[in-house]
Amino acid sequence: MAIGNRVFLKRELPSKEIVEGFKSIPTANVCDCMNRVYALNPEIRIMSSSKTDIMVGVAVTVKARPGDNLFIHKAMELAGEGDIIIVSNEGDRSRALVGEIMVAYAQYTKKISGLVFDGPIRDIDAISKMEIPVYATGHTPGGPFKEGPGEINVPIAIGGVPVNPGDIILGDKDGLIVIPKNDAQKLLEEAIKLSASDSAKVEAAKNGTANKQWVEDTLIKKNCEIVEDYYRV
Ligand SMILES: O=C([O-])CC(=O)C(=O)O
């Protein structure tokens, strides 16, 4: 087997209804339903002028050779509407993985739903004005090599989180989370409930009816000492 140099053409996909269901739920709410884990490191942040408040799609994973975009080009051939290309770059920050030409191709020709890179991009002046959601760690004029090897649609790690092909990727202005596809249905039901309860808390925070008793209760439970005095040096 050509481990490290192979392309899997098939992915197990979650149902369209489940994927679409996440479209109106903030990443923070969904993340809370996963015990507050599965959020990518905030170093990976939005670079374009995405018009969609919430980006949602299904992962086409790329394990790139650091600083090399041959397999990203190939992933763009395989991906289309509803897909998000998500790329592990083994932490390399020296070379841009894509630029204006590739991002324009992804947006206009392939209608890909989003691009996520564990590394920098370039041609930021143009990409910062484009509508396709593009998440990356920064930008540099340094260009990518096009040699491989690499892998497509294998498990990857990005921003401290594992991603399998077909997992749901959710992004908004806060950042990105990964929703494991086999947990997606149950999670969607929980996230809808949590989102409604969060909205009620925001309302209470605004109209003066917030109940903060839990703070006192937790401090007592944690044996916190409350001192009726100044801090003296
Ligand atoms: O040269 C490259 O591979 C990336 C690039 O700048 C572009 O897509 O515009």
Ligand SMILES: [Mg+2]
């Ligand atoms: Mg360019």
